[in-house]
Amino acid sequence: xxxxxxxxxxxxxxxxxxxxxxxxxxxxxDDYVGEYPQSGEVIHGPKNARAIIEYYPGTLPRDTLDxxxxxxxxxxxxxxxxxxxTVVRAEGTGNVGFSAMQSRYPDGSTWWVINFxxxxxxxxxxxxxxxxxxxxxPEWRKPYxxxxxPTADR
Amino acid sequence: MPVDHHQLQARLMKTLNDRNYDxxxxxxxEDYTEEYPQSGETIRGRKxxxxxxxxxxxxxxxxxxxxxxxxxxxxxxxxVKTPTxTFVRVEGTGNVGTVAFKARYPDGSTWWVVIMxxxxxxxxxxxxxxxxxxxxxPEWRKPYxxxxxVxx
Numbered sequence: 245x246x247x248x249x250x251x252x253x254x255x256x257x258x259x260x261x262x263x264x265x266x267x268x269x270x271x272x273x274d275d276y277v278g279e280y281p282q283s284g285e286v287i288h289g290p291k292n293a294r295a296i297i298e299y300y301p302g303t304l305p306r307d308t309l310d311x312x313x314x315x316x317x318x319x320x321x322x323x324x325x326x327x328x329x330t331v332v333r334a335e336g337t338g339n340v341g342f343s344a345m346q347s348r349y350p351d352g353s354t355w356w357v358i359n360f361x362x363x364x365x366x367x368x369x370x371x372x373x374x375x376x377x378x379x380x381x382p383e384w385r386k387p388y389x390x391x392x393x394p395t396a397d398r
Numbered sequence: 399m400p401v402d403h404h405q406l407q408a409r410l411m412k413t414l415n416d417r418n419y420d421x422x423x424x425x426x427x428e429d430y431t432e433e434y435p436q437s438g439e440t441i442r443g444r445k446x447x448x449x450x451x452x453x454x455x456x457x458x459x460x461x462x463x464x465x466x467x468x469x470x471x472x473x474x475x476x477x478v479k480t481p482t483x484t485f486v487r488v489e490g491t492g493n494v495g496t497v498a499f500k501a502r503y504p505d506g507s508t509w510w511v512v513i514m515x516x517x518x519x520x521x522x523x524x525x526x527x528x529x530x531x532x533x534x535x536p537e538w539r540k541p542y543x544x545x546x547x548v549x550x
Contacts, residue, residue: 284546
């Protein structure tokens with residue numbers, strides 16, 4: 245049986261990929277707060293959160309989130325060796341978790357989106373999000389490194 | 399006796415800020431593996447990871463890791479309301495956790511480093527690291543977002 249986190253992440257990704265902003269908004273608590281530490285932005289409330297994805301310049305593409313990568317990062321995370329990895333709990337504080345997945349942007353770029361979040365009653369109450377661009381492995385590091393295949397498989 | 403993740407991370411940061419790589423090696427397993435999903439790189443073994451740090455072009459700066467930001471991201475994360483947040487456990491699989499902190503690079507840039515890690519015994523056995531650059535809040539988003547000052 246899927247956990248609350250798996251179910252939540254699947255619904256959230258589907259809402260984003262279908263550009264179903266109504267469904268997206270419904271997945272957030274009324275007092276939702278989202279933070280982007282890289283820019284210092286703090287987003288209060290589901291209406292603002294919705295506006296940000298709905299009015300993204302150039303429009304976020306349909307299927308913006310790569311669920312294949314999300315499965316790797318969140319559900320089948322190799323570095324944890326359990327399908328329940330993202331289903332983490334902080335003792336005594338309810339439901340918190342984190343996920344990582346690739347996302348495509350209107351300019352054609354692909355970024356890893358890493359989310360640390362807290363659920364309340366099956367809805368997203370807080371999130372702290374980091375955006376990490378793909379990059380080429382540098383030459384100088386090659387002697388020490390094993391290189392995985394094409395971008396899509398990372 | 400459970401591992402104190404906070405203390406372990408503080409020790410790791412100190413060894414890196416002091417560029418004390420001998421001490422760093424003592425805190426990770428011999429087969430420690432580091433993955434960078436953004437570039438597809440996997441570094442196997444603590445000797446290789448150490449070499450990658452020691453040979454970083456320009457040299458990784460002394461005190462390059464901002465321990466103040468670590469504390470804020472990891473220990474005082476208001477969105478979790480507990481000092482134990484980043485020190486999460488996966489039921490039945492041993493010790494895993496996450497940590498986020500800001501790091502300065504030789505070119506003067508500052509990045510958030512977000513690490514998901516796994517412990518074996520009292521040492522770090524595996525880490526998946528993401529590197530996220532600071533960026534300016536875009537104009538178009540300002541109607542919807544409050545802005546904090548980003549310290550670089």
